[in-house]
Amino acid sequence: MSPLKVTQMKSVIGQKGDQKRTVKALGLKRIRHSRVHGDTPQIRGMLHKVRHLVHVEEVDE
Structure with missing residues (x-):
């Protein structure tokens, strides 16, 4: 499977704590910040x- 490019499009302000932690764990720091991750069940x-x-x-790789 090909890698996934993840881009944060909305702010985490006002979201639940577990969602904030999930966005942080994905390596996203601000709106329009992108990271590439492998396509694994955990990331999905x-x-x-x-x-x-x-x-x-x-x-594409």
């Missing part, structure tokens, strides 16, 4: 939890 679960705050796209 984290992305599902904060799907309303991030944008996800597949990238």
Whole structure:
């Protein structure tokens, strides 16, 4: 599976604490900040939890 590019699109201000921690664990620090992660079940679960705050796209290796 190809890597996933995760971009934070919305602020974590006003979100629940577990969602803030999940965004931080994904390595995102601010709006429009991006990180590339491997496509694993753990990452997919984290992305599902904060799907309303991030944008996800597949990238070529």
